[in-house]
Amino acid sequence: MKLITHNMLTSKCMKGVTVGYPLKIQAVDVKTSEVDFNPEFISRLIPKVDWNVLCEAAESVGFLDDLPRELIENYENDVDFLKKAHRVLLEVDIINGELVCPETGRKFPINNGIPNMLLNEDEV
Amino acid sequence: MSRPEHLAPPEIFYNEDEAKKYTQNSRIIDIQVQMSERAIELLLLPEDTPCFLLDIGCGSGLSGSVLEDQGHYWTGLDISKAMLDVAQEREVEGDLLLSDMGQGCPFRAGTFDGAISISALQWLCNADKTSHKPVQRLYKFFSSLYACMSRSARAVFQFYPENGDQMELVTTQAMKAGFYGGMVIDYPHSTKAKKIFLVLMTGGCVVHNYP
Numbered sequence: 409m410k411l412i413t414h415n416m417l418t419s420k421c422m423k424g425v426t427v428g429y430p431l432k433i434q435a436v437d438v439k440t441s442e443v444d445f446n447p448e449f450i451s452r453l454i455p456k457v458d459w460n461v462l463c464e465a466a467e468s469v470g471f472l473d474d475l476p477r478e479l480i481e482n483y484e485n486d487v488d489f490l491k492k493a494h495r496v497l498l499e500v501d502i503i504n505g506e507l508v509c510p511e512t513g514r515k516f517p518i519n520n521g522i523p524n525m526l527l528n529e530d531e532v
Numbered sequence: 533m534s535r536p537e538h539l540a541p542p543e544i545f546y547n548e549d550e551a552k553k554y555t556q557n558s559r560i561i562d563i564q565v566q567m568s569e570r571a572i573e574l575l576l577l578p579e580d581t582p583c584f585l586l587d588i589g590c591g592s593g594l595s596g597s598v599l600e601d602q603g604h605y606w607t608g609l610d611i612s613k614a615m616l617d618v619a620q621e622r623e624v625e626g627d628l629l630l631s632d633m634g635q636g637c638p639f640r641a642g643t644f645d646g647a648i649s650i651s652a653l654q655w656l657c658n659a660d661k662t663s664h665k666p667v668q669r670l671y672k673f674f675s676s677l678y679a680c681m682s683r684s685a686r687a688v689f690q691f692y693p694e695n696g697d698q699m700e701l702v703t704t705q706a707m708k709a710g711f712y713g714g715m716v717i718d719y720p721h722s723t724k725a726k727k728i729f730l731v732l733m734t735g736g737c738v739v740h741n742y743p
């Protein structure tokens with residue numbers, strides 16, 4: 409699971425959960441893999457990203473590096489900044505671990521890079 | 533030939549053997565790729581713009597690979613672990629989630645610029661467990677999908693409805709969830725080549741005036 413997905417993912421489909429965001433990450437295995445850099449895509453994506461959540465997620469898995477905690481102005485024109493955002497959003501990959509619902513504590517396992525969001529019958 | 537949806541629930545039907553076909557059988561691959569290309573065309577995305585898309589029932593990632601080839605980024609969800617494992621082996625670029633669309637799309641509001649779904653939606657018309665109510669599952673799916681798409685985005689579903697009632701069932705729940713749109717039928721007069729696409733729009737700031 410990449411952090412772009414984590415930034416969008418919620419547990420709100422569960423019965424009784426209202427926001428279900430952000431999910432807490434308990435990572436066991438994290439790797440990075442190179443993804444082609446597309447500045448236009450990253451610029452278009454940033455307005456949808458919850459920047460605080462991204463920084464906290466990156467920090468919790470040890471990959472915050474020098475990503476600024478505040479979104480800078482005119483980021484579309486700052487290739488250096490976009491590259492840092494690209495790395496954290498698309499290249500950091502959580503292979504094994506758990507996601508935890510902030511409201512119920514329900515754990516969603518991540519195996520082989522794939523979070524299991526399936527709910528039990530009594531949770532829907 | 534009996535329909536796969538009548539044989540077993542999807543997470544059972546799409547086991548490792550079935551999943552392998554989706555990487556090895558060139559006829560299956562060709563058909564899935566062609567339908568994906570048509571679905572993307574129907575999305576009417578802004579030209580030359582990399583978009584963030586959702587692939588519903590992404591399976592082994594054949595449809596997702598077409599999204600990648602066209603320069604887009606995607607997240608896929610599927611209920612079959614075997615299919616997702618094959619997608620992972622194929623090293624698709626999209627990020628994958630094990631998830632049942634009938635339980636809803638688990639994303640924040642406004643996440644995706646569009647969504648495609650190739651050969652998956654007919655599965656939702658079936659009740660695989662006694663607790664499954666197709667109408668409710670379809671409504672939950674469409675309403676949560678509506679919420680996680682950006683304004684004036686489209687969702688295109690190629691699917692195999694069993695009959696007219698199923699087309700009606702699906703469309704009614706989609707409209708109830710807030711979408712507007714309808715069916716596009718390619719090659720309507722050929723039983724073999726005929727392909728059915730449900731094209732849905734969120735509408736953005738357009739005034740909604742359907743009943």
Ligand SMILES: C[S@@+](CC[C@H](N)C(=O)[O-])C[C@H]1O[C@@H](n2cnc3c(N)ncnc32)[C@H](O)[C@@H]1O
Nearest residue numbers: 542589591594610611612632633650651652655
């Ligand atoms: C015919 S395959 C197509 C896969 C892929 N879209 C392609 O074109 O190659 C249908 C897929 O829908 C998935 N599916 C069926 N019911 C589902 C559900 N309730 N939620 C998520 N995925 C589902 C199946 O697991 C299967 O992978």
